[in-house]
Amino acid sequence: MPLKFTALYIIVVLIVRLKCMQDKNYSEEHLCDVGPLAEEIVSYRDVVQSIIEYTVSGPFKGKTYEELAKFVDKFGARITGSEVLEQSIDYMIELAREESLNDVFTEDVEVPHWVRGEEKITMLKPRVKNIAVLGLGPSVPTPPGGITAEVVVISNFTMLDDTPDEHIRGKIVLYTPTYTTYGETVKYRTQGATKASAKGAIASLVKSITPFSIYSPHTGYQKYGENVTKIPTAAITLEDADLIKRINDRGEKVELHIEMSSTFDKKTSRNTIIDIKGSEHPEKLVIVSGHIDSWDVGEGAMDDGGGLLISLAAPVILKRLNLTPKRTVRSIFWTAEELGLVGAQAYEKAHRNESDNIDFIMESDEGTFRPRGLTVGGTQEARCIVAEVLKLFNSINCSTLVETDSPGSDITVFTKNGIPGAGLLNDNERYFWFHHSEGDTINVENPEDLDLGAAFWAAVAYVIADMSADIPR
């Protein structure tokens, strides 16, 4: 046994080394030259180290996980428009105020309020079987009595296009795409109902957008297009989707009965904003953020409880350490991310005339597993500066910069307009195993990773907010 462990240890070290060798040298690869800024950035080494020590091994150790556990244990899932979401916003504000963060305010946002009712799918032919289901939000309900129809199995949109309408009319379309990446595969969830409806389907189902399942359906947002009949739409498990496909491939008909109920109206929710006011340029903003709403299954501990809590931790840590940067560090808890980035869009609209003041915008919404660095959107000049800042995080292996055009979800509302921004790069290989399912609970998180994430978030924000140069656009 010890031999096995030693071997495993060596292998893990090897993997990490190889990963580092490949990803780490953004500055070298891009021949970055940030001029005298390089020396200035190096001068932040001590303050960065003090933030890390305070958070990872000092008084803050374990606090982010502990607060996240208390938060999700108390509130559970927090779907947009629900009372529990508003209560959880009040709770987070209270937590901030207890930490003497006094620049805390909220901004009202009108949000969709979709409430899942009873959902049930039964396979009637070739045999009777219960099919686990999660309706996609905001799906319309089925008509009274539900829908009973044959299934047409569609592997991809090309196949849908190639299938004559009369083979689809009056039937249930089941999409069974092969999962490649979330980004590539999720279109079958977001656009599936609209495309199926355009060809006359009366409901559409999608194989859950995940690479792995223990019979877990995964919900998510879908958007009805203009000028099509809104049809009920839901996700089923990989296992049942594959079952139906196999039966279908053998030439047997599959008939399903679908009953889904739900309600839909509008409510008022709030974006929450916490400022550490800048000492020299309080109007300039370095933003850290995560969303506070979640889907209505699981606890939203991963999506996006972790991002939320490190975005609370950042101003708390700076406040506790009396670190006041030159620019303002603003933490935002977006509302209604899951139902279409509603909170972020409302913020962008309300603050459009100040958008030049956003120096850098960060978001954590792809997991708070072991942090590794940032995924960065913006010009190469901007990335070179960020890469220089990331060198300060060698000691915790968080120096990797990955280029991206879309560094987040909520913040794409800003970065698509040229505002430089970044997402938290982390070891999130299993993220989609749990995403939007009952499996998104605190069990997925761990204290050490959250400590590192909180330290990294606070320190990156501090350095960028304090250094002499703005991040160029």
Added chain:
Amino acid sequence: MPLKFTALYIIVVLIVRLKCMQDKNYSEEHLCDVGPLAEEIVSYRDVVQSIIEYTVSGPFKGKTYEELAKFVDKFGARITGSEVLEQSIDYMIELAREESLNDVFTEDVEVPHWVRGEEKITMLKPRVKNIAVLGLGPSVPTPPGGITAEVVVISNFTMLDDTPDEHIRGKIVLYTPTYTTYGETVKYRTQGATKASAKGAIASLVKSITPFSIYSPHTGYQKYGENVTKIPTAAITLEDADLIKRINDRGEKVELHIEMSSTFDKKTSRNTIIDIKGSEHPEKLVIVSGHIDSWDVGEGAMDDGGGLLISLAAPVILKRLNLTPKRTVRSIFWTAEELGLVGAQAYEKAHRNESDNIDFIMESDEGTFRPRGLTVGGTQEARCIVAEVLKLFNSINCSTLVETDSPGSDITVFTKNGIPGAGLLNDNERYFWFHHSEGDTINVENPEDLDLGAAFWAAVAYVIADMSADIPR
């Protein structure tokens, strides 16, 4: 990316090599000397290779997976006492007969017939939350109206013993053992209700016996002891068990409402027996086996559809290749394994006077992932011979012999009496992730591993059934 893949490939090869280096040399480690038998066993190399080729790359390639998929797609779960189990037995007999296996017969067994009804647990305090549940078979139902009571969280039996009865009386015991191995941890499922009832609990729950969960409860057998009140008992997910424990650790009370219904009676089921009659000692038996019943969740594709199908494949392959060994190769599909090894016990009782004729008994009930060799119970002399046989399987990396006192589940009924026996050693590290849950589906299996398993099963049985020496006791 290619660099990553190369690195990963090297790592995987390294792991396999290291694994082999450690486990493979049973003969050397134990200074085995099987005399002239060694040379005789080597002479089987060609026939073993022909079985492997026929199954892995020849006409049988893919067939075991294909038949397993058709089987589980057609019948789904097959709980003891159900009509669907009996239909699935008829189907398997038909499959055997289509392969011109004519020595096929069944033996009636009286079996328990436990039928799960509606099950629902709701956390009422400190907040309302649905708790996913799977009753343990054969749990009694809750009284009409269900049970509402406070939870006492118990980490282990020592803690239970140390807790005064008055702290447990009238309450719900929740066991939250730390999963170490299945063998060590499963006692909280099998004995939990009895021990809790003895101290006055009115229901008992157990954190599912698994190291990993995507909010999946795992059912399983439990046995009420004599002289205690039978109380309702069920498994909940890791996530909810941990949630309740955390709330409890913070000093808050957790109150649950439990409603469980079920029925219980007796039915007649059947063990199924398929013989390839021996040419010289037809009375002597080399048995391969798996169980055909499953739990009532998932499809029983892994537990034990894979073991069942390779145990059908063994005689089919020998028949197709016209290989008639000296002893009889008997394939047994046990019934009612999950409800307490009922089929195996009935067979042992009915055939006790012929038990000396069992030369070697094999079972696959711990997964049919990539096969690696056998877990072997019996004397060292017996193991040395089996180790020699396993050397024939170097080409498919199936030469590992792991010593065990308990090489299976059903066959322990025989091996505990000194009959030499073996279980299929395979890469089943994730077995308990899916075990006894809705996640036990064909998605867990793969065609190549099942081909290798079928080839290995057929060839090991053939060699042991044909060689000159009996396996010593």
